[in-house]
Amino acid sequence: MLFFLGHIFPYITITVFLTGMTWRVLIWLNSPVPFQLTLFPAPQTFAGRVMSIGWEIISFESLWRGDRILWLWAWLMHGSLAFIIVGHIVGIYTLTLEFTLIGLSPGTSSALSAGLGITAGIVCFLSLMVLFYRRTAIDEVKRLSDPVDYFVLLLLLAIVISGMHMRLTSLNIDLTAIRSYLAGILTLHPIPIPRTWIFVSHFTLVNILLLYFPFSKLFHGAGFVVNRGMLTEKPPIYPTPATRAGEARFS
Amino acid sequence: MKIKVPMYVAKPAELKAIGFSYTSESDQRDLAIKVMAELRNSMRSLMVMLETCTKCGNCARQCHSYLGTEDYNNFPAARAELLRRVYKRYFTWAGRIFGTFIGAEDFDEDTLGKWLTYFYQCNECRRCARFCPFGVDTAEITIMARHILSELGILPRFMQGIALNMKNTGNNMGIPKPAIMDSAQFMEDEMREETGLDIKIPVDKPNSDILYIPSSADFFTNVDTMLGVAKMFHVLGANWTIPSTILEAANFGLLFNYQVMRSHNLRLQQAARDLGARLVVQGECGHGWRAAKMYTEGCNGIFPFGLVHILEYCAAHLDRLRFKRLPLRVTLHDPCNYTRAGGVIEQPRKIIRACVEEFVEMTPNREDTFCCGGGSGILMDEMMDIRLKLGRKKVEQIQAVGDIDYLAIPCSICKAQIPAVLKHYGIEKFEMGGVMDLVGKALVFDK
Amino acid sequence: MSMITVKGRQIEVDEDGFIADPAVWNEDVVRYLADIEGVGELTEKHWKVINYLRDYFKQFGFAPMIRKLCKETGFPLKEIYELFPSGPAKGACKLAGLPKPTGCV
Numbered sequence: 004m005l006f007f008l009g010h011i012f013p014y015i016t017i018t019v020f021l022t023g024m025t026w027r028v029l030i031w032l033n034s035p036v037p038f039q040l041t042l043f044p045a046p047q048t049f050a051g052r053v054m055s056i057g058w059e060i061i062s063f064e065s066l067w068r069g070d071r072i073l074w075l076w077a078w079l080m081h082g083s084l085a086f087i088i089v090g091h092i093v094g095i096y097t098l099t100l101e102f103t104l105i106g107l108s109p110g111t112s113s114a115l116s117a118g119l120g121i122t123a124g125i126v127c128f129l130s131l132m133v134l135f136y137r138r139t140a141i142d143e144v145k146r147l148s149d150p151v152d153y154f155v156l157l158l159l160l161a162i163v164i165s166g167m168h169m170r171l172t173s174l175n176i177d178l179t180a181i182r183s184y185l186a187g188i189l190t191l192h193p194i195p196i197p198r199t200w201i202f203v204s205h206f207t208l209v210n211i212l213l214l215y216f217p218f219s220k221l222f223h224g225a226g227f228v229v230n231r232g233m234l235t236e237k238p239p240i241y242p243t244p245a246t247r248a249g250e251a252r253f254s
Numbered sequence: 255m256k257i258k259v260p261m262y263v264a265k266p267a268e269l270k271a272i273g274f275s276y277t278s279e280s281d282q283r284d285l286a287i288k289v290m291a292e293l294r295n296s297m298r299s300l301m302v303m304l305e306t307c308t309k310c311g312n313c314a315r316q317c318h319s320y321l322g323t324e325d326y327n328n329f330p331a332a333r334a335e336l337l338r339r340v341y342k343r344y345f346t347w348a349g350r351i352f353g354t355f356i357g358a359e360d361f362d363e364d365t366l367g368k369w370l371t372y373f374y375q376c377n378e379c380r381r382c383a384r385f386c387p388f389g390v391d392t393a394e395i396t397i398m399a400r401h402i403l404s405e406l407g408i409l410p411r412f413m414q415g416i417a418l419n420m421k422n423t424g425n426n427m428g429i430p431k432p433a434i435m436d437s438a439q440f441m442e443d444e445m446r447e448e449t450g451l452d453i454k455i456p457v458d459k460p461n462s463d464i465l466y467i468p469s470s471a472d473f474f475t476n477v478d479t480m481l482g483v484a485k486m487f488h489v490l491g492a493n494w495t496i497p498s499t500i501l502e503a504a505n506f507g508l509l510f511n512y513q514v515m516r517s518h519n520l521r522l523q524q525a526a527r528d529l530g531a532r533l534v535v536q537g538e539c540g541h542g543w544r545a546a547k548m549y550t551e552g553c554n555g556i557f558p559f560g561l562v563h564i565l566e567y568c569a570a571h572l573d574r575l576r577f578k579r580l581p582l583r584v585t586l587h588d589p590c591n592y593t594r595a596g597g598v599i600e601q602p603r604k605i606i607r608a609c610v611e612e613f614v615e616m617t618p619n620r621e622d623t624f625c626c627g628g629g630s631g632i633l634m635d636e637m638m639d640i641r642l643k644l645g646r647k648k649v650e651q652i653q654a655v656g657d658i659d660y661l662a663i664p665c666s667i668c669k670a671q672i673p674a675v676l677k678h679y680g681i682e683k684f685e686m687g688g689v690m691d692l693v694g695k696a697l698v699f700d701k
Numbered sequence: 702m703s704m705i706t707v708k709g710r711q712i713e714v715d716e717d718g719f720i721a722d723p724a725v726w727n728e729d730v731v732r733y734l735a736d737i738e739g740v741g742e743l744t745e746k747h748w749k750v751i752n753y754l755r756d757y758f759k760q761f762g763f764a765p766m767i768r769k770l771c772k773e774t775g776f777p778l779k780e781i782y783e784l785f786p787s788g789p790a791k792g793a794c795k796l797a798g799l800p801k802p803t804g805c806v
């Protein structure tokens with residue numbers, strides 16, 4: 004069982020994750036855009052398009068303009084999740100010593116790393132709970148939701164909870180062993196998975212998420228970019244094909 | 255169909271007259287799936303928009319249709335669900351395997367009835383797309399759903415009647431050429447009486463530089479709009495004409511079937527070629543502007559003519575026009591297809607400010623404007639109850655502006671819908687009309 | 702489509718009550734439709750409008766511009782609405798046996 008979860012499952016999930024995401028985006032891009040769906044006001048330049056899409060990713064502006072409470076919890080959830088993911092990469096790679104690069108002592112670095120991680124974890128946990136509650140409390144959203152919408156939140160909650168559990172009972176966690184294990188997976192020289200059940204459960208839940216990702220609404224990140232790409236397309240210039248820059252000539 | 259739908263539906267003979275046919279009930283599901291598959295392969299938006307909704311519900315409080323009718327299925331994400339659930343069932347692995355767990359549902363005997371009922375309560379205003387984090391555009395989904403329905407031979411009689419008129423006469427009202435000529439003559443006589451000048455409304459004049467495409471309603475009810483345009487072209491000394499073969503800025507094909515949209519659009523190209531024009535100017539029509547500006551290339555390829563909207567043209571030439579400002583307090587209704595879908599936002603304001611003494615904005619305005627409730631051709635008399643609800647947010651906006659003398663409405667559908675709705679709410683204290691109407695009334699002529 | 706019975710004759714009307722075939726129009730049909738439309742007693746003014754509409758339709762194949770209708774009959778639009786509560790397009794044209802104006806009206 005542990006052999007499967009440690010040596011085989013991660014490769015299945017990473018493969019499914021990467022090929023699934025790529026395949027879906029390619030299927031989308033394979034379908035043409037015959038009519039321009041520009042949503043005005045729209046940026047006039049490519050740089051403008053990138054900025055407009057980028058700004059929406061960072062700020063969730065459409066939610067801010069709509070429902071401020073939703074904005075707050077959605078932004079906190081995504082923000083803390085992004086923070087946690089970056090924190091995992093940086094923290095595991097440097098074994099929590101990332102802040103020694105800015106002159107802090109190893110002890111302080113570890114404590115800061117732990118503190119930031121716990122804070123992000125709590126914020127993430129709280130926001131997931133609020134979003135879950137919201138889904139049951141607002142009539143329209145409740146009626147709109149499918150079982151899978153709750154399932155996804157529960158899966159994320161389980162990952163966050165198991166992760167927090169790891170952090171808060173860190174006596175049994177050997178970060179060096181975990182780093183070596185993960186390095187083994189990524190370099191295609193897998194070693195046996197550390198036998199701490201807390202780590203195995205957290206790691207397996209994440210793998211389930213990766214496996215599930217391309218088939219689910221979690222793919223909305225890609226949808227965001229592809230759709231907004233369509234909505235920010237520059238409108239046509241007449242006469243077509245546009246043979247000169249600038250607006251159509253008036254007589 | 256088992257569900258009672260809120261509009262008269264075109265009958266088989268009526269469908270035949272416009273080249274459509276009714277699919278028998280046993281074949282409906284398969285044909286619907288087939289059409290969906292075709293759309294899926296030819297339009298990226300179907301896949302991306304149906305697959306990207308995270309059910310956050312931000313769109314609900316922003317949709318005038320939901321706020322006005324308080325019908326759950328008019329909440330944009332819920333409306334999209336009507337199509338999305340069937341789409342997931344037939345076009346996604348997860349949908350095939352997990353069914354209702356992930357929100358996939360099969361066709362049942364009520365599906366098409368629901369589609370007809372609710373996709374014709376979306377005004378295709380795109381306001382939801384402004385508030386969706388992903389920009390999922392329920393208007394786009396509605397356009398596709400209506401297309402699927404029409405391919406099955408299911409469409410409102412209202413749409414059929416207009417399509418038939420367009421086919422027979424080249425305009426939605428069905429005005430035949432003799433009546434067009436008589437109306438043009440009458441309008442010329444009116445202008446001569448009013449100004450003493452010989453201002454022409456040239457129809458089918460060859461070798462014209464400008465081809466002006468009015469809404470057919472401008473030749474029947476919204477006459478002041480046509481007069482304003484004619485006066486402006488006169489002052490500018492423009493070499494312009496109106497084609498009798500397509501006296502219609504509107505393109506109702508955009509509102510129910512892509513092929514019909516293509517054929518209407520082709521008429522436009524044909525008219526421009528036949529009359530040798532270099533610049534096509536679209537009149538005060540909302541979705542017609544969207545169809546012309548954004549759909550022309552996709553419909554019929556290269557369009558080797560200039561294309562602008564009359565308000566863009568007028569705003570660009572304001573410095574050559576002289577006005578005596580009208581003593582009116584005016585507010586502007588921003589048509590959805592100008593602001594969100596067509597990029598004509600500041601021009602009407604610029605023109606109004608030049609023509610009247612006082613201009614006040616509604617709130618919200620520009621790209622956040624609320625739809626009048628008639629958008630996408632929901633002007634059927636039999637749907638008046640629903641239209642009144644769809645128009646409710648707009649009425650609130652108008653009331654909130656306070657006392658006004660004139661409400662500028664630069665789109666034909668809005669010109670038909672707003673007065674009808676305001677009348678019902680007992681609000682008839684001010685004049686209503688287009689923006690070019692004001693130009694016509696304020697223009698000063700050099701004798 | 703449904704049928705109305707006017708003095709023993711079956712006449713086809715559409716869902717909005719407009720007669721399907723302009724050729725079957727006669728004064729009895731007008732009186733019948735006037736009742737349904739809530740027009741009341743048909744006065745000389747009503748007939749002036751109706752006859753003008755019919756003549757114009759015969760000549761040009763369509764209803765006249767509303768402004769022209771007002772000018773030629775001498776009745777301002779307000780008065781037309783008083784005569785025909787549904788208005789010139791949906792009221793007067795119906796009684797005159799013209800097709801229902803459709804489109805953005």
